[in-house]
Amino acid sequence: MSVINDIGSKLAAVGYIADEPLSVALQLTLDLARPLLLEGEAGVGKTETAKALAKVLDTRLIRLQCYEGLDATSTIYEWNYQKQLLAIRAREHDRLSSSAIEKQIFSEDFLLRRPLLEAISQEKSPVLLIDEIDRADEEFEAYLLELLSDFQVTIPELGTIEATSRPYVILTSNGTRELSDALRRRCLYSYVEFPDHQRELDILRAKLPDLEANLASEIVGFVQNLRKEDLEKKPGIAETLDWAAALVGMDVHSLLDDPDKVTSSMICLLKTESDLKSAPRELVSRLAGKAA
Amino acid sequence: MTPSQTSAAPALLSKRIIDFTNHMRANGFTMGPQECIRIAQHLSSKPLPTMQRVRLELKTLLAGDRQEWSRFDDLFEAYWIKSGRTRASLQQKSSPHITRPERPAPLWQQHLSDNRPEGDGKTPQIEFETGDQPAGKASGRLIAAKHSVNRKTDLKNIVDPDEIRAAEALALQLARAMRYRLSRRYKTAKKGNRLDLRKTIRSALPRGGEPIELFRRSTRPRPVHIIVFLDVSGSMKHYSRFFLQFVKGLVCAWLHSDAFVFHTRLIHVTDAVRDRNSARAMTRLALMAEGFGGGTKLGECLGQFNRHYARKMANSRTVAIVLSDGYDTGAPEKLEAELARMKKHIRKLIWLNPLLGWKNYAPITAAMLAARPHIDYFAAANTLESLAALEPQLAQL
Numbered sequence: 001m002s003v004i005n006d007i008g009s010k011l012a013a014v015g016y017i018a019d020e021p022l023s024v025a026l027q028l029t030l031d032l033a034r035p036l037l038l039e040g041e042a043g044v045g046k047t048e049t050a051k052a053l054a055k056v057l058d059t060r061l062i063r064l065q066c067y068e069g070l071d072a073t074s075t076i077y078e079w080n081y082q083k084q085l086l087a088i089r090a091r092e093h094d095r096l097s098s099s100a101i102e103k104q105i106f107s108e109d110f111l112l113r114r115p116l117l118e119a120i121s122q123e124k125s126p127v128l129l130i131d132e133i134d135r136a137d138e139e140f141e142a143y144l145l146e147l148l149s150d151f152q153v154t155i156p157e158l159g160t161i162e163a164t165s166r167p168y169v170i171l172t173s174n175g176t177r178e179l180s181d182a183l184r185r186r187c188l189y190s191y192v193e194f195p196d197h198q199r200e201l202d203i204l205r206a207k208l209p210d211l212e213a214n215l216a217s218e219i220v221g222f223v224q225n226l227r228k229e230d231l232e233k234k235p236g237i238a239e240t241l242d243w244a245a246a247l248v249g250m251d252v253h254s255l256l257d258d259p260d261k262v263t264s265s266m267i268c269l270l271k272t273e274s275d276l277k278s279a280p281r282e283l284v285s286r287l288a289g290k291a292a
Numbered sequence: 293m294t295p296s297q298t299s300a301a302p303a304l305l306s307k308r309i310i311d312f313t314n315h316m317r318a319n320g321f322t323m324g325p326q327e328c329i330r331i332a333q334h335l336s337s338k339p340l341p342t343m344q345r346v347r348l349e350l351k352t353l354l355a356g357d358r359q360e361w362s363r364f365d366d367l368f369e370a371y372w373i374k375s376g377r378t379r380a381s382l383q384q385k386s387s388p389h390i391t392r393p394e395r396p397a398p399l400w401q402q403h404l405s406d407n408r409p410e411g412d413g414k415t416p417q418i419e420f421e422t423g424d425q426p427a428g429k430a431s432g433r434l435i436a437a438k439h440s441v442n443r444k445t446d447l448k449n450i451v452d453p454d455e456i457r458a459a460e461a462l463a464l465q466l467a468r469a470m471r472y473r474l475s476r477r478y479k480t481a482k483k484g485n486r487l488d489l490r491k492t493i494r495s496a497l498p499r500g501g502e503p504i505e506l507f508r509r510s511t512r513p514r515p516v517h518i519i520v521f522l523d524v525s526g527s528m529k530h531y532s533r534f535f536l537q538f539v540k541g542l543v544c545a546w547l548h549s550d551a552f553v554f555h556t557r558l559i560h561v562t563d564a565v566r567d568r569n570s571a572r573a574m575t576r577l578a579l580m581a582e583g584f585g586g587g588t589k590l591g592e593c594l595g596q597f598n599r600h601y602a603r604k605m606a607n608s609r610t611v612a613i614v615l616s617d618g619y620d621t622g623a624p625e626k627l628e629a630e631l632a633r634m635k636k637h638i639r640k641l642i643w644l645n646p647l648l649g650w651k652n653y654a655p656i657t658a659a660m661l662a663a664r665p666h667i668d669y670f671a672a673a674n675t676l677e678s679l680a681a682l683e684p685q686l687a688q689l
Contacts, residue, residue, distance in 0.1 A: 024348040032334070039358055068608075069511075081489040088493075088501030098497050105493075138607055175358065178637050181322060181603055184356040191361040 007056065016045075016052030017195075017202045025190035026053060035148050035169035037133075037184065040192030043236015046172040049192075050129035053168065060126040062167070064115040066136035072143055076153055078112045106157035116143075117153055120163035128167040134177040141183050148186050195237065197224055207241055211248065218255045219244050221291030226269065231278070235269040243268040255288035262288060306332060315371045320599075321360060327353075343372070462679055463541030484510030516609050517548040519638070521597070523616035525555040525588035531646045535615050536577060538679065540565050550605055553580065554593035560601065587621030590659055594630040598637070606637035613642045615673065620659035628662040635666055644673035644682075 007030065008023035018026065026049070029036040038046045054061035064075060084105045091101060113121065119128040130144070147153065151163035171187060173179060195203060200220045204211060211219075219240065227234045235243075246268045250261055263284045270276045313328040330353060340346065347368050355361040480488050491507040520539050524532045543551045543565045550562045559580050567573035606612075612634065620627060635641060643663065647653050648671065655664070664670070672678045 021348050021351070024345065025352040028349060028352050036352075079490060079493070081493055084493055085501060085503075088497070092500055101501075102494075102497055175636065177608065178357075178603055178606075181356070185322060188352045189355045189357070189361065190352055191355075191358050 010056045011052050012202075012206075014052055014055040015206045016048060016055075017199055017206060018049070018052075019193075019195065019199055021190055022049065022192060025188055028188055029168055029170070032188070033166050033168070035171060035187045037171045037173065037179075037187035037189050038192055039173045039175055039189070041194070041234060041236070042174050043234070043238055044192045044194055045237050046192055047129065047131055048237075050127055050170040050172075053170070054127040057125075057127065057168070059124050060122060061129060062115050062119045062126050063129045063131060065131050066133050066140065068135060068137050070136045070140045073114070075114050075140070075143065076116045076147075077114055077155060079106070079157075080110045080112050084110055108158070111155075111158070116147055117161065119167040119169075120147070120151055120153065120165075121161065122165055122167070125165040126167050128169045130169065130171045132174060133171045133183075134173040134175060134179065138180065141180050145182055145186065148183075194227060194234070197221070200224065200237065200240065203237060204240065204244060208244055208248075211244060212253065215247065215253060215255075216244070218288070218291045219247065222255060222287050223269065225287050225290055226279075229278070229283070231270070231275050232272045233270075233275060235271075239269045239271075254292065256285075256292050259285045259288065302336060305335065309335070312371050316354065316367060319363070319367055321354060322356060323354065461541070463538045463545060465680070465683060479509060479512045481508055481510040481512065484508035486510065514609060515548050516611050516639075517550075517605075517607060518542065518546055519550045519605065519610060519612045520552070521558075521594075521612065521614045521616070522551070522553045523555070523588060523590075523614075524553045525619075527588070527617055527619045528615075528646070531615075531617075535673075536574065539615075540573065540577075550601075552593075552597065552601075553577070554588070554590075556587060556589045556592070558593040558596040588616070588619060589622040590616065590618075590620040590663075591622040591624075591626030591628075591630045594627070594634055598630060598633045602634065602637040608639055610638040611640045611642060612638050613644060615644050615646075617645055617647045618643075618655060618657050618660035618663065620657070622659075624658040624662035627659050628666070631663055631666040640668045641666060642669045642671075643667045644671055644679075646673055648672035 005027075007027045008018055008020070011018050011023065011026070025036055025038075028034075038049060040046055050063075051061055087105050087110070088101060091104070096104075115128070119126055133141070133144075148169060151166055152160055154160045194200075197220055200223070201216060204216050204220060208216075223235055223240045223243070243265060246265050247255075247262075250265060252258060252261055252265075255262055259281055263279075263281045266276060266279055266284060270279055309332050310328060313323050313331070317323045331350065334349065334353065335346070341349075347365065350368065351361065351364045355364050480491065486509045488507040488509040492503050492505070493501075495505050495507070496503040520542060522532070522535050522539055528535075539551050543549045543562060550560070551565050553559050553561050561577055561580055564576040564580060565573055567576060631641070645655060645660070648655060655661070655670075671682055673682070
């Protein structure tokens with residue numbers, strides 16, 4: 001049921017530069033209609049992948065952000081209790097039997113669709129992004145298994161709701177917790193690495209087309225080397241983009257021009273206090289020299 | 293894939309795929325017939341692309357986590373490109389006759405009875421001696437008592453009822469102290485801070501929608517799961533007996549618990565410890581725990597746990613207790629890496645070090661220094677009293 005061949009170049013057309021393993025993984029997700037689990041450090045562009053895929057397929061992106069204690073009422077469905085109460089009141093004098101009322105108020109009109117139910121009841125297959133699945137607890141993984149294997153939801157009062165179209169599911173994880181084997185086995189898997197020099201340069205060019213070419217290559221060289229330093233939190237792609245924008249805003253044309261300005265702009269790249277302290281002016285100018 | 297296509301050439305391919313599945317399984321990948329069929333279907337659904345592409349596709353299909361992801365390329369290459377060499381090692385690895393040496397208890401018995409005097413003499417005590425011995429004697433009541441007892445009777449004699457009762461009672465007390473962790477999941481409850489609207493409305497229907505009876509929901513505390521790792525290496529031998537009782541008490545009293553002993557290997561002893569016949573349990577355990585003696589490989593043992601048990605046993609309510617003096621013959625980097633990995637499986641890590649109770653002792657062995665950043669609670673445990681003193685702290689974890 002392949003919809004699209006050569007996903008890599010399609011993604012590039014919407015401004016997302018994927019490396020080969022990732023484009024292969026996405027191609028397989030489309031071909032086999034199986035969920036894809038993306039792991040990798042924060043900031044390598046896992047969430048962006050889903051957004052770009054939705055753009056390529058020209059379909060809706062339904063996003064579910066995970067947190068601990070996430071349960072069926074906030075992910076699959078919930079009854080609209082206020083509306084139910086009102087409906088009961090309104091029909092008080094109709095002399096309906098209680099079973100008739102029950103039938104009315106437990107119908108689809110009174111159902112609040114949450115992201116997962118929403119995702120399987122679309123006309124056109126949407127992209128369902130289940131973000132940071134490692135933050136949810138094991139119980140939620142269990143809900144998910146049912147949905148991911150059968151693409152249907154059972155509501156006791158209403159019966160089983162079958163998927164009208166199969167969503168393309170992308171799960172992301174930062175690896176703060178190990179996921180269960182059962183979940184992993186149902187998914188395709190890809191580990192997303194930080195981009196290499198060329199790919200990061202391509203991304204920078206795609207996102208900031210006005211950036212001067214030599215500054216762009218200096219920025220990428222600098223960030224690539226910075227990632228090799230011993231940092232608590234390595235700067236991701238989003239940080240590179242922020243930094244590039246900041247440098248342009250500060251009217252910097254080359255990293256070697258003004259080491260003080262560059263050092264003060266490090267707050268775009270390094271997001272913890274100890275990392276900022278571990279990158280003093282000397283290190284910044286050394287890295288800048290290397291990059292240039 | 294149509295049946296007519298599966299003639300001569302595809303048959304060869306199928307065989308290669310089945311062999312490949314076995315090869316991957318032998319190397320620790322979770323693969324069954326389903327995966328095998330999936331590969332076959334995938335490869336035969338269209339003309340074969342380049343080797344590089346096939347490698348990436350199969351990697352996406354078969355890898356389950358980062359470790360498998362990074363190992364896949366080598367394994368793939370070993371099988372499809374340098375096939376001759378791997379098949380030999382594959383047969384050796386996947387042989388069903390190879391069993392883990394730590395499994396069968398009867399073998400141990402023989403091993404022990406044959407080698408006992410020799411093994412006993414060999415048990416190194418060097419590291420132990422380097423500690424502050426006099427101070428240790430002063431603070432450790434139990435240690436002093438055991439110095440005169442020879443090793444053999446020590447283990448057989450493990451059933452001193454009073455001591456066992458004291459250790460078991462204490463273990464249970466500690467387990468209770470950290471018994472419940474609040475979950476954030478809501479369940480129906482009599483008293484709760486949130487209304488269970490679904491239930492309330494259903495029960496209101498027969499009364500014309502008047503919500504007379506209110507149902508509530510609240511988060512419910514759930515029991516913690518405790519995993520104990522007991523170091524039974526040479527340097528810990530003076531404490532092993534006492535700790536074994538503690539572990540037994542804990543595992544028997546606390547349903548959600550598991551026990552491991554380790555020296556150079558990790559041994560899962562929950563079943564042995566749960567044996568209702570106390571004497572038999574202790575003998576079984578002692579037999580399993582003895583034997584190898586010699587050094588401690590902390591990193592490797594925790595690595596075994598991470599690879600083989602963690603996914604099945606550990607969850608976000610797991611508290612791991614390591615009872616060890618931190619004298620490690622393995623590399624501290626390895627220990628640190630494995631502890632970091634373990635911390636992803638569990639909620640809290642408690643390290644009880646018997647040497648910490650000694651005067652002038654500072655935990656400065658390389659292993660202890662490496663482990664320190666990952667430990668949530670680090671304390672002494674060389675006497676019953678010092679263990680009992682843990683209770684309030686554990687309750688706060």
